[in-house]
Amino acid sequence: MTLKPSAGDGSAMEWVKSSYSGSDNNDCVEVAAIPGTIHVRDSKDVRGPKLAFTPGAWAGFVAYTAGR
Template structure:
């Protein structure tokens, strides 16, 4: 399965930091949602690499991390 957000999606992303992160902390991940894709990036390097996963994979990761 190929996960590929559209170019328009990449320019209008709303990146969200975990509510568990301190507001002045730069050591966490940020997440952005597009239709059919969840993007994850390092808050220290917002222009760097991004991990793209499907919603089912993301939900599984979050459920496992919360357990």
């Protein structure tokens, strides 16, 4: 997997999405990390709601999904 910066939306965070996203790049989540928090959003609604996770919670989620 490689990460690609998303198109800018004016926010200070650098959002990235996986190269595994579809060729139309519309059906994906994007992730941005700032100290102490991992943010997740829907790439189709960049101004919409965002989820926020602690680094430990995010690491646990990623480890769980990687085993699937």
